[in-house]
Amino acid sequence: MNANKRGLMRTLLALGFAAVSALPLAARAADASAADTLIRQLSLETIEAVKADKAIQAGDVQKIIALVDAKVMPHINFQRMTALAVGRFWRQATPEQQKRLQDEFKILLVRTYAGALTQVKDQTIALRPLRASPDDTEVVVRTEVRGRGDPIQLDYRLEKAGNVWRIYDVNVLGIWLADQYRNSFAQEIGANGIDGLIKTLAERNQKAAAAPAAKS
Numbered sequence: 548m549n550a551n552k553r554g555l556m557r558t559l560l561a562l563g564f565a566a567v568s569a570l571p572l573a574a575r576a577a578d579a580s581a582a583d584t585l586i587r588q589l590s591l592e593t594i595e596a597v598k599a600d601k602a603i604q605a606g607d608v609q610k611i612i613a614l615v616d617a618k619v620m621p622h623i624n625f626q627r628m629t630a631l632a633v634g635r636f637w638r639q640a641t642p643e644q645q646k647r648l649q650d651e652f653k654i655l656l657v658r659t660y661a662g663a664l665t666q667v668k669d670q671t672i673a674l675r676p677l678r679a680s681p682d683d684t685e686v687v688v689r690t691e692v693r694g695r696g697d698p699i700q701l702d703y704r705l706e707k708a709g710n711v712w713r714i715y716d717v718n719v720l721g722i723w724l725a726d727q728y729r730n731s732f733a734q735e736i737g738a739n740g741i742d743g744l745i746k747t748l749a750e751r752n753q754k755a756a757a758a759p760a761a762k763s
Contacts, residue, residue, distance in 0.1 A: 632732060633648060644742070652728075658752065
């Protein structure tokens with residue numbers, strides 16, 4: 548995957564995750580159609596919020612990180628997302644290792660994608676028809692990001708937890724987030740064990756935190 552494509556994926560994933568911060572309480576219904584409505588509302592509202600925020604447009608990554616951490620992550624099933632990324636090794640990890648993996652993976656994604664929000668300019672979101680039954684508890688909501696050039700696929704996997712829909716995976720350009728990380732995580736675990744992966748993620752996060760905010 549070339550640098551331009553990686554950058555595009557980071558921008559779109561940031562848009563996808565940060566969109567949850569705009570989620571209105573009224574959208575948190577239980578039926579499958581509500582998941583479609585949720586994605587529509589959060590996408591449109593977040594694009595407008597980013598366009599209107601001069602600090603984000605100026606590259607204030609610390610402000611974006613705080614926004615994502617406080618507003619976005621509570622609406623994502625991060626345990627499931629981390630488990631999918633770690634793959635078969637998740638069940639081999641102790642509860643303490645699982646917690647540390649989840650904490651470090653969360654920091655990694657927040658810092659990786661927060662800076663990409665500054666690239667959101669004139670994009671719009673179009674939803675594709677929802678293929679689900681009203682009583683489904685897991686759905687895929689498919690959208691297209693439209694701007695310059697061809698439309699770009701941006702899909703969400705959601706699950707119903709009680710009466711609330713939560714995102715647990717995002718697909719950009721045909722690649723699911725969990726799949727994007729699973730191979731590299733498996734290689735690290737194979738070479739250095741689960742603690743080795745935790746150490747690698749922690750070191751990467753520490754290095755990112757020490758870098759200038761505009762380059763995070």
